[in-house]
Amino acid sequence: MRLALAALVLLLAGPTPSQFAPAQAPAQLRRGLASAEAAIRAAACDAERRFGEGDPDANASRCEGVRGPPGVEVGRTSARLRNPRNAPPGWAKAYLAQTDGKKASEVEPAVFDLGDRVGLLRPIEIRKRCLSCHADRAEVAESTRAWLEAAYPRDQSFGYALGDLRGFWWAEAAK
Structure with missing residues (x-):
């Protein structure tokens, strides 16, 4: 029964895109990969500015003037969503x-050939x-936990430890 259910899930999911490490990505994916990398860098710099560790200038030189290229979709995701x-x-x-549950x-990082587009996960x-909001539920400050529970009633993103994989930046760009 489980085998049949797993086969049905794979069938309904559609074809699996080809996957590569960024350094092994074929030439036809490289332009899109560069755009995807730039979009993730811009989004990560924005997140660093908002969630930095007390020093807003810590990443100033790395992030100065960084903008994502037009036409690239970018976001954050996880197997355990908040x-x-x-x-x-x-x-x-x-x-x-x-990859869920790993360090x-x-x-x-992984690159995916999506036909006319390139997908990237970082x-x-x-x-x-991160632990002030993502540690074990009991370790998160009561006021923070109360706010998170009100804002995200189906929150699955507690229980992490230093060095854990939280999730991924993802981007999709034209080839």
Whole structure:
């Protein structure tokens, strides 16, 4: 029964896109990969500015003037969502499932050939500042926990430790 259910899930999911490490991506994916990388860099810089560890200028030189290229979709996702609007794109779901529960250092970025587009997943590591909202539920400050529970009643993103894989930055760009 389980085997039949697994086969049905794979069948309904559609074809699995080809997957590569960024350094091994074929030439026809490289232009789109560069756009996807730039979009993730811009989004990550924005997140650093908003959630930095007390020093807003810590990443100033790395992030100065960084803007994402037009026409590239970018976001954050995880196998354990806090915000349901951050659900993964279909092409990313299998990779998220197979990497959930690992340390970020054990997970490589992944590039996907999506036909006329390129998909990219870049791991997000749990850092010290992340634990104020993503540690075990009992370790999160009561006021923070109350706010999170009110804002995200189906929150699944507690229980992380330093160095864990939190999720991924993802981007889709034209080839």
